[in-house]
Amino acid sequence: MRGRERTSEVSYNRDYSHTVGDITSREARIVCRNVNVYYGDKHAIQDVGLDIGRNEVIALIGPSGCGKSTFIRCLNRMNDTIPGCRVTGEIVLDGQNIYDGSLDVVPLRAQVGMVFQKPNPFPKSIFENVAYGPRIHGLVSTKAELEEVVERSLGRAGLWDEVKDYLHQPGTSLSGGQQQRLCIARAIAVNPEVILMDEPCSALDPIATAKIEQLIDELRSHYTIAIVTHSMQQAARVSQRTAYFHLGRLIEVGETAQIFTNPRHQLTEDYITGRFG
Ligand SMILES: Nc1ncnc2c1ncn2[C@@H]1O[C@H](COP(=O)(O)OP(=O)(O)OP(=O)(O)O)[C@@H](O)[C@H]1O
Numbered sequence: 001m002r003g004r005e006r007t008s009e010v011s012y013n014r015d016y017s018h019t020v021g022d023i024t025s026r027e028a029r030i031v032c033r034n035v036n037v038y039y040g041d042k043h044a045i046q047d048v049g050l051d052i053g054r055n056e057v058i059a060l061i062g063p064s065g066c067g068k069s070t071f072i073r074c075l076n077r078m079n080d081t082i083p084g085c086r087v088t089g090e091i092v093l094d095g096q097n098i099y100d101g102s103l104d105v106v107p108l109r110a111q112v113g114m115v116f117q118k119p120n121p122f123p124k125s126i127f128e129n130v131a132y133g134p135r136i137h138g139l140v141s142t143k144a145e146l147e148e149v150v151e152r153s154l155g156r157a158g159l160w161d162e163v164k165d166y167l168h169q170p171g172t173s174l175s176g177g178q179q180q181r182l183c184i185a186r187a188i189a190v191n192p193e194v195i196l197m198d199e200p201c202s203a204l205d206p207i208a209t210a211k212i213e214q215l216i217d218e219l220r221s222h223y224t225i226a227i228v229t230h231s232m233q234q235a236a237r238v239s240q241r242t243a244y245f246h247l248g249r250l251i252e253v254g255e256t257a258q259i260f261t262n263p264r265h266q267l268t269e270d271y272i273t274g275r276f277g
Contacts, residue, residue, distance in 0.1 A: 018047070020265045021254040025053030025241075029194060029224045030075060035089035037070050037079060037248075044070045046248045048089075052194070057216060057225040059235035059256065062245035063271065068228040071245065072196050075226065076112035077105050094193070110137055113187030117199040119179035121171030121186075126163050129171040129182055130154060133190040149189055156222070157185035158215050177208025184215065188223075195219065197227040201234065213238050232272060236260050244268045 028051035037045035045067045052058050052075075060068045070079065077098060079085045091098050098108055110133065121129050130150045133139075140146045150167075154160040159181040163174070171182050180200060187195055197216070201209040216225060216238045229235050235242055235256065242259040244252045244267070252265040263269040 020252040025051035027054040031092040033090045038086045040084045048250045057239040058241045059239035066245040067248045110190035112194040113192035114196045127167040153185040153189040157181045194224045
């Protein structure tokens with residue numbers, strides 16, 4: 001790590017000497033400590049500590065391969081599905097370490113929903129895409145309740161008005177941006193607390209991207225959101241805090257405005273000014 005005067009002036013976290021800035025959050029929803037991830041012998045995430053707060057959007061940024069996706073996948077144990085992947089450390093959601101052996105990952109993945117880079121609706125109708133989760137998680141007992149959940153979720157995802165007359169058309173018949181909002185509605189339908197988004201706009205045009213960004217801002221009042229993005233403009237537009245990763249380490253975290261206007265670590269500055277990445 002290159003040093004210069006700037007790095008000697010900054011205050012590091014007491015327990016996370018390689019991370020500049022305050023890793024804690026006043027109203028922490030997720031508390032990550034000493035998180036390490038290995039793919040076989042490869043040490044992909046190294047000693048990450050980070051809180052993610054209630055009703056906040058946190059952007060995870062950094063050069064390709066720095067571990068953003070790997071880290072976000074730790075938060076709902078999606079890495080469990082990757083052969084040879086091992087996670088150590090603690091990730092506590094509402095007081096429970098989600099890596100406890102006794103924890104059932106099925107409800108966890110409803111509680112911590114995920115939206116991927118490419119919209120991935122099920123090969124089912126628009127209605128069924130949203131209804132599937134509440135039905136299998138036993139969240140509704142009548143048809144009327146199910147219809148209400150579908151309408152509310154599509155409404156919250158900003159899609160209801162566009163699809164209310166086509167609920168029985170295939171989800172895949174929608175445009176890319178609409179499909180992504182359908183996937184957000186599907187995540188919302190099972191009452192998540194946290195929504196993880198891994199480059200949710202990378203397959204979308206600027207208009208569809210703007211809609212998703214506006215939606216993210218609206219969703220913040222109900223959910224905690226972590227978003228991986230390659231777009232620094234997007235991070236600046238949608239997030240309140242930003243975390244900068246480099247080679248598997250969390251280098252700097254802070255208020256988004258501070259990270260983009262006054263980064264405290266040389267590596268962060270190099271990245272945001274386009275010197276590498
Ligand atoms: N399934 C896997 N098996 C082995 N190594 C992996 C796997 N997935 C990721 N890695 C490695 O872990 C490191 C972090 O990758 P990751 O995809 O998390 O980075 P990223 O910051 O999200 O990258 P990008 O911005 O390009 O998506 C990289 O060195 C990558 O090659």
